[in-house]
Amino acid sequence: MAKNAGLAASLDLRLLAVFDAVLRKRSLTQAGDSLGFSQPLMSQSLGKLRQFFGDPLFVRTSEGMSPTPRARELAPRIASVLQLMQEAMESPEHFDPATSRRSFSFIATDFGAAFLLPRLLRRLHDTAPGVRVRAIGAPRHGVEDMLEAGEADLAIGSFAISRSPFYQRRLYASDYVCLVRSGHPQASVPLTADAYLNALHALVAPLPVGYEALERFLLDNIPSDRFAVTLPNFLTVLTTLPSSDALFTVSRRAGTEVARLVGASVLELPVRIPGFVVRQFWHERFHKEPASQWFRDLIHGLLAEPAGADDAS
Numbered sequence: 143m144a145k146n147a148g149l150a151a152s153l154d155l156r157l158l159a160v161f162d163a164v165l166r167k168r169s170l171t172q173a174g175d176s177l178g179f180s181q182p183l184m185s186q187s188l189g190k191l192r193q194f195f196g197d198p199l200f201v202r203t204s205e206g207m208s209p210t211p212r213a214r215e216l217a218p219r220i221a222s223v224l225q226l227m228q229e230a231m232e233s234p235e236h237f238d239p240a241t242s243r244r245s246f247s248f249i250a251t252d253f254g255a256a257f258l259l260p261r262l263l264r265r266l267h268d269t270a271p272g273v274r275v276r277a278i279g280a281p282r283h284g285v286e287d288m289l290e291a292g293e294a295d296l297a298i299g300s301f302a303i304s305r306s307p308f309y310q311r312r313l314y315a316s317d318y319v320c321l322v323r324s325g326h327p328q329a330s331v332p333l334t335a336d337a338y339l340n341a342l343h344a345l346v347a348p349l350p351v352g353y354e355a356l357e358r359f360l361l362d363n364i365p366s367d368r369f370a371v372t373l374p375n376f377l378t379v380l381t382t383l384p385s386s387d388a389l390f391t392v393s394r395r396a397g398t399e400v401a402r403l404v405g406a407s408v409l410e411l412p413v414r415i416p417g418f419v420v421r422q423f424w425h426e427r428f429h430k431e432p433a434s435q436w437f438r439d440l441i442h443g444l445l446a447e448p449a450g451a452d453d454a455s
Contacts, residue, residue, distance in 0.1 A: 160187040166292030168206030176245040237432035239270035247276040249297040251350040253376035300352020307426035317417035321390040329407040342370040344388040355416040
């Protein structure tokens with residue numbers, strides 16, 4: 143017992159923070175940036191961790207520094223230790239965005255990230271110039287696992303996450319609109335249900351999580367030969383819309399932004415497609431962390447509509 147206690151005492155808190163950062167960032171460089179540690183110090187710390195646990199812990203793969211089974215086993219225990227220490231030692235006053243060099247990562251759709259980033263970077267430039275951000279494309283599955291593993295601090299979208307240990311906060315609700323290029327014949331006359339259902343359409347496939355109602359409606363009601371083009375993501379709408387006669391059905395916020403950028407027309411839908419609610423989600427391990435609280439409040443302030451000011455749950 144005394145020998146084990148001595149071994150545990152020799153593993154300082156800084157090494158546990160290195161383990162947690164490499165697990166979350168999957169990169170020694172990004173992990174070092176998030177902690178403010180140099181590359182040599184990160185390499186030296188990882189070497190000590192490997193020696194202490196008798197395991198490589200992280201190996202280089204095409205996806206970055208991937209954890210070994212032993213590292214995955216240790217991850218929740220080390221996270222608990224760090225959370226306990228953080229709650230014991232930190233208070234909200236200890237995070238100063240004006241001087242912080244913290245890195246944050248968030249999961250979002252391609253258009254969600256493109257919509258948010260310009261606003262976010264302008265705000266960071268003015269209030270937190272040392273803070274860095276990383277946008278991660280929203281996967282069809284596995285968002286909860288990414289948040290739990292610390293691969294992202296936050297997920298923004300219409301995800302079906304309602305269980306403990308995750309928190310959520312409403313940002314805004316959205317319905318859908320139809321976009322047509324500038325000069326399109328449909329832009330000058332009312333869009334009827336018959337005209338919509340028989341027109342040429344553009345289809346984004348696969349659609350992001352949360353757009354299931356739109357995908358179901360289009361595939362159930364539009365004949366397959368009426369899809370003039372299939373696009374890999376929403377950002378390709380920007381380059382395809384100006385030269386296409388197809389109708390582009392997108393979320394209202396995305397549609398308004400695209401129309402502003404390319405001079406397209408926004409048409410109200412003559413059919414009913416259920417909308418969706420966008421929320422931000424995070425794991426309980428970051429719920430009380432002052433830096434994470436600040437980042438969540440910043441995102442909420444940039445995206446939320448007045449009706450989206452619900453309390454976290």
